[in-house]
Every structure is written in structure tokens, then in C-alpha cells.
Amino acid sequence: MIRIAVASAMAGLCFATPVLAQSAPAGGGLLDKAVNQPGTSWNFYGEKYKAKATQAPGIPGDEAVHVAVAAKGANPWDIGATSATVKPVQANDTMLLAVYLRAPDAAEGQTIDLPIGIGEAAAPYGVLAQDVAKVGPSWKLYYAAGRAGRAYAPGAIRATVQLAGAKQVVELGPVFLLDMGAAQDPAKLPHN
Template sequence: MKTKILYIALAVLALAVGAASPGLARQSGGGDIMQKAINKPSANWSVYGTGQKTTPIKDKTVQGGGAVKVEVQAASDKPWSVGAAQPISGKVTKGDMLMVAFWAKAESVDGGPATADISAVRVQQSAEPYDAAIQGGVKVGDAWKMYTVRGRAAIDIPEGGGSVGLHLASAKQTVLLGALFVLDFGPDGDANKPAS
């Protein structure tokens, strides 16, 4: 069953890649897009920081059927003080086109709109100084959606030395984080059509 769910998620990811950038879809050769993956796709987020509550959830409406619910209790001027991370097993080479894709949705807090601000989505070193190969932010809405951030790697990260980090403390908010995919399209990847 998990294999079937993974294939469905990959099909959706392939469609998202193709819709956002036909060049990337062509570069994947129409074959197995997971050949570009430098992580083990999962919804197993490690959440850190004080002032947050984390709960694993099951949700049949998201690809993979599970997520992590993160409730940020208060906004901070240090948005990295609450975050979520997953490891990257592959290496990153400076100049490669990278794409981070993950499922997310927001829930209402105190009767406000169901939105969340992930101020930074980073492919970064997993140890100090935590330099980023790529970084971008996303605004999350009230329905499950695959969010993507892409860019050219600014630094090399050795095999097993990287992670994806999300900065979550920019607002009092509740965000649900589903499966994460990190793809490396190599130096010839199309950087001209960033996805949102």
C-alpha cells in the first residue's frame, strides 16, 4: 500500500514539475523522476524550538496519508527559532538545479484565516554554519497543496551532510507538513521558471 501511495505522490510531483517548468519535465526524460531524488521521501519531520507543539497525524486527503502538525505558539523576530527539518542523503554540487517539493496546509488560529508563512525553505548544511545551497519562502493556504522552491546551488554539500530546513516562527500559526521530495536536476536544469 505504501508503494502505491508513493507512486501516486511521484505522479503528482511529475505533473507539478511539468506544469511549473516543461524544461524540467523533459530533463527528467519522462522516466522515473526519483532518479533525481537526493532524499528519502517521507513526512517524518524533526521539529525543534520552544513555543511549539508537534503532533503526528493521519490524513487520507494528503498523498502518503500522514503529516506532522506544528502549532507555533507566538511569532518571533528569529523565525528559525521554531523549525522543521529532514536529512538529505545525497550530495549537492554548486551550480546544480535543485527543487524542494513538499505537501503542506494551514489551519486557522484564533478564528483567523487558515494561512501560514514558512519564511525560509532551505537546502542547507546539516551542521554549523548551516549555509544554504538554496533558499526561498512560501505562503501556505487552507488546502493540501504541493509547494516548491527551486534554485541553483550556491555551495557544495557533501553526501549525507545536508538537510532541508523550514523556518516556522515568523507568525503564530498552525501548519501541517506532509511528504518531502528533494530533487537535483544537475548543472543543466532549467532555472528560468521558478515554481510557487
């Protein structure tokens, strides 16, 4: 039930701002729980990659970021995409990451593994949630959910997609980091 609500809320978005700084329209419902700037509000780090805005018909906002990773890193996190919180998060709140991804060069039936999650933005880089997205050539919504062990100020946690696991091409669509509140059981949220 929550998976359908999340996908429906994400699919119903309409963006009109630039691809790397999109925001959700004002309104009610699930997107009121967003603690990041929903959309393709990605920031990148690392070396040996190229990122550019691209059209992505069929996903919210119809835009994505095309990332070409030139070489496998020593660690999967050597190149990554992040979206930081812009609102505070309370201790014990359940967090849900929902992100559109695809591997446009993958053959039908083939997938690439991308670690995704929610973590602290500074050392020691504690992890709130993590999962592996098995990303194929078609757009799909991927999830990671977990609980905040303490309160966090805006910018102290972020959504992450680790990109240095291989020489590869990945397209990152809109990212949504949702604070589902303390009463929500992370196990009952969508998962991959």
C-alpha cells in the first residue's frame, strides 16, 4: 500500500525549475514529508566521471542526470551522487529514500548493482539506511529505509548513490528523502 502511495506521489510531480535544482510544488500528502529538495537535486563527488542533464520522458519532471563513470574505483563510494537534507530530522524518525535510476547501456535482463542509502554527511559517515539497487535499462523506483538514531540538523544527513563499482553509465532521476515519523516501522516501507 505504501509502495503504491510513494510511486503515485512521485509520478504526480510536475517540475518547472532547472534540472539540478528542482523543487516539489507546494501541496499536501506524502511530499510534505520530504526533507531534501525533491527532484534531480544531485551533487556529485569523486574523479573520473562526467555528469550532464538529460531528458527522461516518463519519470517525474521528465529530466535526469546522465553519469558516465570512466573507471572502476578502489571503493564503490569513490564516486557518488548525494542529495542533502534541507530540514531537520528528529531522533527515532523513520527515513525513506526513493530514487529513480536506470542503466541505459544495460541489455534487457541485465542489471548493475548500485549501493544506495541514507547516511551522515560528515565523518564518521554513519549509515541510517542502505540497500543495493539492481538497476536495469528501464526506469524504476528504488528504496532504502531506516531509523534515525539521533536528531540531525539540516544538511547533516543525505541520500547517496555510490557509482564507482564499475566503469558504467547510470542515469539518476528524481530523489526523494522522506521523514515518515517515529511511528512508522521501516520494515513496512517499500523495499527493492
